[in-house]
Each structure stands twice: as structure tokens, then as C-alpha cells.
Amino acid sequence: xxxxxxxxxxxxxxxxxxxxxxxxxxxxxxxxxxxxxxxxxxxxxxxxxxxxxxxxxxxxxxxxxxxxxxxxxxxxxxxxxxxxxxxxxxxxxxxxxxxxxxxxxxxxxxxxxxxxxxxxxxxxxxxx
Amino acid sequence: xxxxxxxxxxxxxxxxxxxxxxxxxxxxxxxxxxxxxxxxxxxxxxxxxxxxxxxxxxxxxxxxxxxxxxxxxxxxxxxxxxxxxxxxxxxxxxxxxxxxxxxxxxxxxxxxxxxxxxxxxxxxxxxxxxx
Numbered sequence: 001x002x003x004x005x006x007x008x009x010x011x012x013x014x015x016x017x018x019x020x021x022x023x024x025x026x027x028x029x030x031x032x033x034x035x036x037x038x039x040x041x042x043x044x045x046x047x048x049x050x051x052x053x054x055x056x057x058x059x060x061x062x063x064x065x066x067x068x069x070x071x072x073x074x075x076x077x078x079x080x081x082x083x084x085x086x087x088x089x090x091x092x093x094x095x096x097x098x099x100x101x102x103x104x105x106x107x108x109x110x111x112x113x114x115x116x117x118x119x120x121x122x123x124x125x126x127x128x
Numbered sequence: 129x130x131x132x133x134x135x136x137x138x139x140x141x142x143x144x145x146x147x148x149x150x151x152x153x154x155x156x157x158x159x160x161x162x163x164x165x166x167x168x169x170x171x172x173x174x175x176x177x178x179x180x181x182x183x184x185x186x187x188x189x190x191x192x193x194x195x196x197x198x199x200x201x202x203x204x205x206x207x208x209x210x211x212x213x214x215x216x217x218x219x220x221x222x223x224x225x226x227x228x229x230x231x232x233x234x235x236x237x238x239x240x241x242x243x244x245x246x247x248x249x250x251x252x253x254x255x256x257x258x259x
Binding site: 027030037044059115118 | 163165166178181184217
């Protein structure tokens with residue numbers, strides 16, 4: 001960013017050009033969350049009990065395992081987008097903002113990976 | 129960026145300027161429940177999945193923690209946050225297509241969304257506990 005010409009003073013200060021994409025992804029993942037978390041809520045109500053055997057047997061089945069893996073991805077993605085906006089609203093200093101968003105990305109990817117791994121492990125018969 | 133001419137620009141009015149209304153409450157609640165779930169909700173979700181994948185012993189620890197009074201408060205809180213965020217999120221979908229901005233309509237749904245969130249939470253726990 002220069003201090004000379006008028007265009008040099010404003011270049012790079014506008015939108016990051018991906019705002020609409022972020023906004024749309026927030027909506028798409030919101031639709032995913034709506035379907036998947038409601039599916040989880042209904043499934044929890046329909047489970048006979050919350051003992052290990054019942055829950056592990058249920059989650060290892062193909063459809064619950066697929067839906068749970070999708071739920072983990074969709075919720076972590078949505079949370080990552082939402083927390084990014086929170087950071088952008090309240091952390092103004094550029095270096096701190098960059099550090100927060102970098103940490104958020106690491107946490108979101110790590111959390112989603114752990115969740116999907118656990119579901120896959122159960123689905124492929126960890127304790128069957 | 130912050131040259132002498134831009135540094136002293138007035139800030140846009142914030143919460144302390146506007147008269148309070150339900151639309152402000154529902155907006156704040158949407159962020160609160162969303163960011164609350166991002167930490168507590170996803171944390172408990174991962175603990176649950178991790179405990180299941182770890183086997184009966186680790187699941188027993190999780191089940192014990194979640195059936196303590198604090199555990200129930202956390203679980204009820206997460207479910208309330210979900211249903212409240214879901215209702216205000218559905219309200220956002222309507223606003224996104226340009227509907228519901230008339231003052232009375234906006235006020236009506238701003239009040240109704242969090243009430244429906246509480247009602248759905250109560251219905252969910254009633255179904256869980258009474259089955």
C-alpha cells in the first residue's frame with residue numbers, strides 16, 4: 001500500500017472478493033446442519049437406550065455412520081465460517097486476526113478429522 | 129490507512145445508540161447460541177464419538193459425566209442452543225429472500241423464534257425422558 005497516488009492509498013483495502021462465496025457456503029452448510037442434526041435428534045429419541053452396546057451397534061450401521069460423518073463435516077465447516085466472522089468482527093489488529101484465523105483453521109480441520117475417524121473406526125467394527 | 133483525515137471519522141452507531149427491540153435480541157442470541165455450540169456442542173460431540181470409538185470403558189466415563197447435574201445442564205444447554213439457533217436461522221432464510229422486513233412481521237418472528245426454540249427443546253427432552 002503506497003502513500004502516493006489516490007489509487008495507491010486505497011488498493012487492497014476493499015472486500016477480499018470472496019464474501020459472497022463465504023455467505024453462500026454458510027447457507028449451504030446451514031441446510032446440511034438442519035437436516036443432519038434433526039436426523040440425529042430423531043435418532044436419539046428412537047434409540048432404545050444410551051448404553052454402549054445399543055449406541056455402538058446403531059452408529060456402525062451404514063446409513064447412521066454415513067450421516068454422522070457428514071454431520072461432523074457440515075457442523076465443523078459451518079462453525080468454522082461462523083467463528084471466522086466473529087473473529088473478523090472483534091479482532092481488528094491484522095497480526096492477531098491472522099493468528100486467530102490460522103488457529104481456527106487448525107482446530108476446525110483437526111476436530112472434523114477426529115470425528116470422521118471415530119465414526120469410520122466404529123463403522124469398520126472397532127469393538128464388534 | 130489511518131491517515132489524519134480518516135482517523136477521526138465518526139463510528140457507525142452501535143448498541144448504546146438504538147432503542148432496544150426484539151430483532152436485536154434475536155440477532156445477539158443467534159451469534160451467542162452459534163458460537164456457544166461451536167465450542168460446547170462440537171466439544172461434546174467429539175467426546176461422545178471419541179468415547180464410543182475408545183470402547184465401553186471410555187464410554188462409561190462419558191456417560192457418567194453427562195448424567196451428573198452439570199452434564200445435564202450442558203446437554204440441555206446445547207439442545208436449547210441448537211433449537212434456538214435453528215429457529216433464528218430459519219428466520220434468516222426468510223430474510224435472505226427479502227421477506228419479513230415489514231416492522232410488525234419482523235417484530236413478530238423476532239419474538240416467536242426464541243420462544244419456539246425453548247418449546248422445541250422442552251418437547252425434545254419430554255420425548256427423551258418419557259419414552
